[in-house]
Amino acid sequence: MPQPRIIIVGAGFAGLAAAKALKKTQAEVVLIDRTNHHVFQPLLYQVATSVLTPSHIATPIRSIFRNQKNTIVIMGEVTGVDKDQKCVFVSDADRQNVSITYDYLILATGASHSYFGHNEFAEYAPGLKSLGDAEAARNKILQAFELAEAEEDPARHRDLLTFVLVGAGPTGVEMAGALAILVRTALKSDFRRIDPTSARIVLVDAAPKILGPFSENLSKAAKQRLEKLGVEVRLGHSVDQIDAEGVIVAGERIASKTVIWTAGVAPSPAGKWLNIETDRAGRVRIQKDLTVPGHVEIFVVGDTASLDQNGKPLPGVAQVAMQQGRYAGKLIHSRIVGSPPPRAFSYFDKGSMAVVGKGFAVLQSGKVQVSGLGAWLAWAAVHLQFLATSSLRLGVFLQWIWTYVTGQRGSRLIVNHHGSDKGTRSAETPLGAAAASK
Ligand SMILES: Cc1cc2nc3c(=O)[nH]c(=O)nc-3n(C[C@H](O)[C@H](O)[C@H](O)COP(=O)(O)OP(=O)(O)OC[C@H]3O[C@@H](n4cnc5c(N)ncnc54)[C@H](O)[C@@H]3O)c2cc1C
The missing domain is CATH 3.50.50.100 (FAD/NAD(P)-binding domain)
Incomplete structure (x- = not known):
């Protein structure tokens, strides 16, 4: 029987944490990012002010997963998702909108600038x-x-x-x-x-x-x-x-x-790809297990997701992204091996x-x-x-x-x-x- 395929889109804090949590899972993990590197965004300002060089705060994604044999890294831009066919569309310098099917999908595509309408x-x-x-x-x-x-x-x-x-x-x-x-x-x-x-x-x-x-x-x-x-x-x-x-x-x-x-920052277009409810900022509204309503196989995590805890939306910070990514990975792992799922996601603010x-x-x-x-x-x-x-x-x-x-x-x-x-x-x-x- 073929192994299930888990597609993770985005190798930021959330995507990396998800992929690492799936290290021992009998599955094909496909990690897609439009760049070939993971960036430690909190130190970007030190590159902008000449303290550090770009290579101080960024690492090739491929090298991070060198020893994680179940994980394949693809450099490409995801342009859409077909929830019914269970596939994502990926473009790169050579090909447009190639479809790749998934059994589980984790969208961790982060955010970009918002000029508040200007x-x-x-x-x-x-x-x-x-x-x-x-x-x-x-x-x-x-x-x-x-x-x-x-x-x-x-x-x-x-x-x-x-x-x-x-x-x-x-x-x-x-x-x-x-x-x-x-x-x-x-x-x-x-x-x-x-x-x-x-x-x-x-x-x-x-x-x-x-x-x-x-x-x-x-x-x-x-x-x-x-x-x-x-x-x-x-x-x-x-x-x-x-x-x-x-x-x-x-x-x-x-x-x-x-x-x-x-x-300000604005979330990625993940909500549009999924054609699903978003909050006012455009972040995808997710459930306590980080999936989207009606699709137990689709997770949205990190800056592009919106989840309330104690009546307040979780902030767009690295800790939330990492904890959510890890949780999504663990939940998928438990489903694949048939073990009891972890309790509902709860953010621990450090x-x-x-x-x-x-x-x-x-x-x-x-x-x-x-x-x-x-x-x-x-x-x-x-x-x-x-x-x-x-x-x-x-x-x-x-x-x-x-x-x-x-x-x-x-x-x-x-x-x-x-x-x-x-x-x-x-x-x-x-x-x-x-x-x-x-
Ligand atoms: C300048 C700056 C300073 C910050 N400082 C702090 C701080 O001090 N402390 C803190 O906790 N947080 C800080 N943050 C916020 C923190 O960096 C984010 O909350 C965190 O990066 C969110 O992680 P993420 O994985 O959701 O998204 P990201 O880390 O943004 O990763 C998203 C990834 O998805 C990829 N991607 C996006 N769209 C596509 C697509 N269509 N196809 C393929 N790949 C795609 C991107 O290339 C990227 O690698 C800062 C952010 C910035 C910008």
Whole structure:
């Protein structure tokens, strides 16, 4: 009798956890992702601010499953699901909508940016969700300093050295802190015409406090820390406009050439593929066993799923994704071997953390609320622990020590992926303009 086939779409936190939970299952596990790597998203901001390189936080999916013989990894983009025929459609660079049948399906396709109905902002305010996004943000940030140094008119330096981060959740706060440290340490002595420490970093959010899910005290401590690092925190007003000249907040224009979107996320189209009920954000409403109504063989987990616990929706965080992925894998395993299924899914909240600059973090776990160096050490230990492989753990650990001690950054490269590095000499730059006018 052929083995059952379990298709897992997405090799993020949820998909990886599901596949690992199926390690000993007599089944063919097919793990499909549109990239060839798993990304540790919580550290993307460190790539964007030159602390780490992309290879510090990403691993080839294939290498993670090198020794898991029942698992085949396929690089392709899933474009749809046929629930009746029990198949998914996959496209790659060579073929379109190839159908692959399944006995069990786990959709773990995560989320992407949401510009809250203002998709026109995307052109001027890239988000931070993939390795490509982080590299693009790093290019943009470093290029702003290059442009300012090449600019002879000091009046333009202010705009070129103004950085606006839209969204003061953990990503925006962590990014603002890391940027503030970057200008004060690694960049400080490297320029002649400009003073990198004069860079203006503005963090904007419509909410009345930063780090929404954290307590009032921790939010205040994080805000004070950011302000001590020179970050301007503007709360209580959403961004009305983002364009080539900067942003408009509460009627005031903040001129900036570097705006980064660190606000909302939108789930993947899994709900549309399944043609099934979603919550207001578009996440698939799942049941206590993480399956979708009417289909015991289809699981949706992680950021693209919506499940309430104690009357509140579970947050879109890595812990939820990992615990759900593991649960789905275990439940499928129990069905295949005929053992009793695990109890209904229940999320165990281990707490939340956010780092604010060097040697300072906030940590909230149950009634425990801590800020400062101790929280930062805990943050570092937890993040190292959850990196996908020991080589990543070692690489990140050594880089962090180097950065902490020397203030230098691992990767301050502006890399243009469109052929030669001509992008740095485009007509937008003073040098490019000079060349163009000759
Ligand atoms: C910048 C940033 C910082 C964060 N910081 C934290 C933090 O500090 N702590 C925390 O707990 N959480 C944090 N999060 C949230 C956390 O990363 C997510 O909750 C978690 O990644 C969700 O896991 P997932 O498996 O559902 O989705 P993801 O990890 O997003 O994985 C989805 C996978 O599906 C693949 N995929 C998507 N669509 C398709 C398709 N059509 N076909 C094939 N493959 C597809 C993607 O390539 C990806 O590999 C952060 C997120 C971001 C973006």
